[in-house]
Amino acid sequence: MSESTTTGGVRNADLLAVYCNDHLAASVGGIELVGRMIGVHRGTAYEPPLHQLRAELHEENDALTAFLHTLGLPVRHYKQLLLWVGEKVTRAKLNGRVFSRSPLSDVVEFEFLASAVRAKRSGFETLRAIAEVEDRLDEALLDRLIEQADRQHAWLTGARREVAARTFGGRVDAAEEAAD
Numbered sequence: 001m002s003e004s005t006t007t008g009g010v011r012n013a014d015l016l017a018v019y020c021n022d023h024l025a026a027s028v029g030g031i032e033l034v035g036r037m038i039g040v041h042r043g044t045a046y047e048p049p050l051h052q053l054r055a056e057l058h059e060e061n062d063a064l065t066a067f068l069h070t071l072g073l074p075v076r077h078y079k080q081l082l083l084w085v086g087e088k089v090t091r092a093k094l095n096g097r098v099f100s101r102s103p104l105s106d107v108v109e110f111e112f113l114a115s116a117v118r119a120k121r122s123g124f125e126t127l128r129a130i131a132e133v134e135d136r137l138d139e140a141l142l143d144r145l146i147e148q149a150d151r152q153h154a155w156l157t158g159a160r161r162e163v164a165a166r167t168f169g170g171r172v173d174a175a176e177e178a179a180d
Contacts (some may be wrong), residue, residue: 009133010071016130017073020064023123024075027061030116037109040101049155053113056148060120063141067127070136103167110160114153121149 010016034054041047068075124145131137161172 010130013071013073016071017068017076019123019126020068020073021076023120024061024064024068026116027057027064027120030113030120031057031061033109033113037113040106046159049159053152053155056152060145060148063145067137071134106163107160107167110156110163114156114160117149117153117156121146121153124149 031054034050034057038047038050038054041050065075124142127137128139128142128146131139131142158172161175164170165172
């Protein structure tokens with residue numbers, strides 16, 4: 001394993017470049033998915049928060065790109081392209097409906113986004129820890145992105161519960177009550 005470093009206290013800069021590029025590529029897939037979901041949920045209560053989420057995902061994508069540039073790490077555009085293509089391919093999956101959208105798609109999409117936001121938050125937490133030894137990273141921005149991910153996850157979790165209850169039955173707040 002390489003111990004390459006950038007200036008500052010970052011170890012394994014080559015691995016950090018891979019890590020950040022993976023998160024950057026995932027953000028492209030998320031932006032595409034949310035864009036599709038906006039079309040599906042046009043005119044519903046989900047549309048405005050999805051627009052906000054997409055705008056925030058663009059901001060986060062820009063922040064990740066800036067972090068890579070700030071640290072002098074390469075941006076691997078081919079990874080972003082692969083995730084973009086992958087998101088398009090997942091639209092062709094079999095979901096029990098040949099010519100129409102399955103209600104299961106809504107459940108899976110909200111569930112996937114909620115999980116992806118948790119992974120994204122972990123990435124921002126990692127960068128925040130690195131900011132302790134690398135003063136070129138903006139700690140305040142990373143703190144804000146972590147808080148933003150928490151807010152996004154809370155909304156997506158509620159939306160996922162609503163969509164699942166509407167699709168399969170049950171009460172939206174049953175899982176929360178069970179956790180208390």
